[in-house]
Amino acid sequence: xxxxxxxxxSRSILQQSVSKPLKQIxxxxxxxxxxxDSAYAGVIKPLGEEFRYxxxxxxxxxxxxxxxxxVLENISRSELVLAELSGERPNCYYEAGxxxxxxxxxxxxxxxxxxxxxxxxxYRFIRWETEGDLRRMLxxxxxxxxxxxxx
Numbered sequence: 088x089x090x091x092x093x094x095x096x097s098r099s100i101l102q103q104s105v106s107k108p109l110k111q112i113x114x115x116x117x118x119x120x121x122x123x124d125s126a127y128a129g130v131i132k133p134l135g136e137e138f139r140y141x142x143x144x145x146x147x148x149x150x151x152x153x154x155x156x157x158v159l160e161n162i163s164r165s166e167l168v169l170a171e172l173s174g175e176r177p178n179c180y181y182e183a184g185x186x187x188x189x190x191x192x193x194x195x196x197x198x199x200x201x202x203x204x205x206x207x208x209x210y211r212f213i214r215w216e217t218e219g220d221l222r223r224m225l226x227x228x229x230x231x232x233x234x235x236x237x238x
């Protein structure tokens with residue numbers, strides 16, 4: 088009761104994780120990589136918006152605050168989490184594990200030239216070489232996910 092009557096900003100991360108998630112895709116990925124930044128700006132963000140999701144990466148948050156806490160908060164509040172794991176960033180694996188623990192719907196992506204780590208090898212990945220590959224496969228995942236809610 089207390090969680091439902093308080094503002095989202097005043098709720099703990101745990102309270103947010105059990106609240107109804109926002110129609111948001113939070114994107115976990117390496118920054119300052121020209122290929123990945125291009126894929127985000129040219130494919131991931133516009134495609135998510137086409138499916139009427141707010142698409143957010145932590146570097147787009149402009150308010151003050153602790154970055155790691157903002158990442159966990161947005162994972163907790165998001166309906167979908169897209170984890171682009173190219174570049175082997177340990178923080179990305181940690182954040183994906185957190186999303187998994189909360190039971191968030193996860194979409195894993197990795198560039199075709201990179202290896203999926205052993206612990207995640209049993210999960211479905213979008214393995215992409217070009218932005219066209221990423222667009223086509225991500226569209227398929229989003230269509231599949233959104234159609235489950237209408238059945």
